[in-house]
Amino acid sequence: MTYIFDGSLTGLLTSVFEWFERKPGKVTLKSAEIFQPEAFAESLEIIADQGKADRVWAGLQKKLQKDWLRKFYCSYLSELPDAYHHLFQFSCYIFQQQKGAENNYGNEHVIALSKYAKSVEREKHRMEAFIRFQQTADNIFYAGIDPDFNVLPLISNHFKNRYADQQWIIYDLKRKYGLHYNLDTVEEVSINFEKGSAQQNLTPALTDEKEQLYALLWKDYFKSANIVARKNTKLHLQHVPKRYWKYLTEKQLS
Amino acid sequence: MFERIREKLNILADAAKYDVSCSSSGGTRKNDNKGLGNSHTSGICHTYTEDGRCVSLLKILLTNHCIYDCAFCVSRKSNDVKRAAFTVDEVVELTMNFYRRNYIEGLFLSSGIFKNADFTMERLLLIVKKLRLEQRYNGYIHLKTIPGASDELIKEAGLYADRMSINLEMPTEAGLKLLAPEKSHADVIKPLAFVQQNIVQFGEDKKLIKHVPKFVPAGQSTQMVVGATPESDKDIMYTANTFYKNFALKRVYYSGYIPISNDSRMPILGTQPPLLRENRLYQTDWLMRFYGFNVQEILNDENPNLDVDIDPKLSWAIRNMQHFPVDINKADYQMILRVPGIGVMSAKKIVQARKFGRLRIDQLKKIGVAYNRAKHFISCADSPYQLKDYQGTEIKAFILADSQSKYLKTAQNQLLLF
Incomplete structure (x- = not known):
């Protein structure tokens, strides 16, 4: 039996509800996006239902501590097809067991969730570290990103608390939405870039006059801080994988 | 300016x-x-x-x-x-x-x-x-x-x-x-x-x-x-x-x-x-x-310097084989922490997970234990039966044979001649 859901968190939670409603035995959960009909397998389309989803979430809140609710949410944000299935199985397992079953690291779904959560948290942390703002001419600090996972919801508070006295925009170029902090609240925005102009780095024409100076000073600093006698490229790449270099001011040539 | x-x-x-x-x-x-x-x-x-x-x-x-x-x-x-x-x-x-x-x-x-x-x-x-x-x-x-x-x-x-x-x-x-x-x-x-x-x-x-x-x-x-x-x-x-x-x-x-x-x-x-x-x-x-x-x-008077070829935790374990093998399903947290190949995170997970049943090799691997290293020092639910007790020095040779130091190749400026 295959359950097909719409890819939303509501849909995922609804499918857990539906499983307990119908008890169809072994089920695989797939999102509509990747589902391919199979000749001999039955499938059921789950229609996302906020009421049912809320009941499942409330149930999880009763069973799980805060840290595990976060792991659950992080795994969902990974947007990986297998993660959806593990989330579904994990929920069913948690509801069928006594409280505390999330500590059973011998269970494949428990260990899967803790691994997904770890990857997503790592990506979140990398965004907190590697985002580089550019000051625009109208005094907004802009950064364009395309993270492996959908981490914008996780980093919003960090940047809001930290940069409370400056306007900023962090834009997810892959998922085509961003966050704008207007000195008061953070709001979701989408920008219509002119064709081909959606980009990591702004052209000098758009930036503040001081921007290039500080970028240059930062590049200088990065070079000065290096100790040539200790060169260790392997370790360097391990910490800053090449796919993140496009974010980093200090790694840009010009 | x-x-x-x-x-x-x-x-x-x-x-x-x-x-x-x-x-x-x-x-x-x-x-x-x-x-x-x-x-x-x-x-x-x-x-x-x-x-x-x-x-x-x-x-x-x-x-x-x-x-x-x-x-x-x-x-x-x-x-x-x-x-x-x-x-x-x-x-x-x-x-x-x-x-x-x-x-x-x-x-x-x-x-x-x-x-x-x-x-x-x-x-x-x-x-x-x-x-x-x-x-x-x-x-x-x-x-x-x-x-x-x-x-x-x-x-x-x-x-x-x-x-x-x-x-x-x-x-x-x-x-x-x-x-x-x-x-x-x-x-x-x-x-x-x-x-x-x-x-x-x-x-x-x-x-x-x-x-x-x-x-x-x-x-x-x-x-x-x-x-x-x-x-x-x-x-x-x-x-x-x-x-x-x-x-x-x-x-x-x-x-x-x-x-x-x-x-x-x-x-x-x-x-x-x-x-x-x-x-x-x-x-x-x-x-x-x-x-x-x-x-x-x-570090003490017999061992005033750390081993270069193996890390200090492994080195301690090899000198103190009387504490091993450690039974993963029974030993206390502090002892599990001392096993080479098991870190703080893995040790914590092991202590939690074993409440739900005796742990097996495949589960340990998934938990994140470096099993190839740890296997010389632990026993778990399905550890293979071992006829011979190996000496510390033998275990060191086994581990060195199937691991490569990330240092020895790069730390010297000397190029290989052949």
Whole structure:
């Protein structure tokens, strides 16, 4: 039996509800996006239902501590097809067991969730570290990103608390939405870039006059801080994988 | 003007880079005045240099003018290098603008000693006060305590800094006297102890009074240069252990000496920095702080130096085979933690997971145990039956045979002939 859901968190939670409603035995959960009909397998389309989803979430809140609710949410944000299935199985397992079953690291779904959560948290942390703002001419600090996972919801508070006295925009170029902090609240925005102009780095024409100076000073600093006698490229790449270099001011040539 | 600031930054960042501490963890400052900056408990490394070291702070000297002539230091009086000094405003501007662009987690401010200790400490204090009070800056500040500065200045600086540090420089008094006759460990101990007393005092007050200002919330640290003088690993780690115990230090850093002068008392120019040794010392440091080891178990008169080919945890296990094999399903947490190939996270997961049933090999692997290493020291639900008890030396040979050291190939400048 295959359950097909719409890819939303509501849909995922609804499918857990539906499983307990119908008890169809072994089920695989797939999102509509990747589902391919199979000749001999039955499938059921789950229609996302906020009421049912809320009941499942409330149930999880009763069973799980805060840290595990976060792991659950992080795994969902990974947007990986297998993660959806593990989330579904994990929920069913948690509801069928006594409280505390999330500590059973011998269970494949428990260990899967803790691994997904770890990857997503790592990506979140990398965004907190590697985002580089550019000051625009109208005094907004802009950064364009395309993270492996959908981490914008996780980093919003960090940047809001930290940069409370400056306007900023962090834009997810892959998922085509961003966050704008207007000195008061953070709001979701989408920008219509002119064709081909959606980009990591702004052209000098758009930036503040001081921007290039500080970028240059930062590049200088990065070079000065290096100790040539200790060169260790392997370790360097391990910490800053090449796919993140496009974010980093200090790694840009010009 | 612009070229001048570039030049200053190059000189003063270059001179500061031998201080290895770059941690930005332990800060508790919250952005409650709608200013700039909010500390992150575990710190953030914003980038890494090509030598693989983390960059989280803007690490600069206020000036590299110095009245001392310590042989191991690039800024020593007798060294022929370009000298420069930042103004207070320049440091403030740089910090604020780097922070706003998310380049850095904060400022690491050190300085050569010009005129005298108090004069230098006053300048450092001016900068941190301006950042905190005028700019409403709540980011991280790591400030050097200048030995010999007056208690009042040090105490006031502690109200604005997150971490303070003073470097021991050489692991033993004898080593320090050899290279820096004007200095002594006692000069370091006095201010370290003074700051520590104040941290404790402010902590006590906080229990009774609600609004007590923060005082060095991220604690103190120190640094030792390794390999400039002929101390053994035992000397180094025993000193570190004493300082951890007596001053509740957050960190002791070990900095492999990079030859910077032709001084005949030290390794000659072009000698490779002792990177592997530095790594082994850090591993020992971790075993002391997170794995419940006593320094005497790892280093003692029979073993005054750490093994080069294997890490100190494995080395301890091989010397103490009477404790193994450890039954993963029964042994207590502290013993599981001592198994080579099992780290803190895995040990915690094992202790949780075994409540639900006896653990098997495949589960251990998924939990994150380095099984190929750990298998010589553990038994679990489906461990294969073993006829022979292997000696420690045999196990070492097995492990070395199927692992490759990341160091031995790169640490030497010598090319292979064939």
